[in-house]
Amino acid sequence: MVDPGWYMALAAALFVIGAMGLLIRRNALVMFMCIELMLNAVNLTLIAAGRALNDINGQVAVFFILVVAAAEVVVGLAIIVSIFRLMSTASVDELSELKG
């Protein structure tokens, strides 16, 4: 059996890559994918910790995170599409409509 620490380290690496992508990229869609990456890293942590602690509730929590992530994707992509309709761009640098 692989030590849960290795799963934790992999999840940490995935989370950091996702966070870095969120900070570096300027395309709203790619930033969104980076958020999904971070959610997945957290799910992996929960599953590994649940197994290490002999607790099935870790997997139940992952289930709920999956549902909330799906709802988040639905609304987020709808927002991105309607922004694109209004502004013809998906770059977050261009979205400065509120600036006086």
Added chain:
Amino acid sequence: MAEAVIFVLMAVGALAGALTVVIARNPVYSAIGLLATLFSVAVLYVAQLAHAVAAVQVIVYAGAVMTLFLFVIMLIGVDKSEDRDERLPYQRPLTLAIGGLIVIVAATLTLAGFDWVPAATATSADATNGTVERIARPMFTDWVLAFEATALLLTIAAAGAIALAHYRRREG
């Protein structure tokens, strides 16, 4: 031993996919990289006996969510090249430095045998064997309120998405 081999293979796949998401210029490549990561993570779930969660991961994430992503990429258009100029002066170097630092610290701690899960007990494969029945029991007893709340959330999200899709800018 088998789990170690699977872990190494899938960890490489997941990290390569994640790096593709961040580095690729074309959003379609990013989406395919994300797909690779999602599948690798699903295999890691199976390796940790979370069978039901792995199935849901493939069906919901790799199936529905990625299809939605690809549809939106097609809708928005992939031929437009992203503006790669960074307008915040220290954003990239700082991001890379802090991110690299976190990864190095995590890798060092793991290699040094750091105890990530302090209260970890001797694992019995039986207690965490994530079949549908095993997951359903806590979900519909201890977590039933959260379950109802997520049901409500999904309904609201679907209604909100439809409302956003119908939005038109007022003329004049």
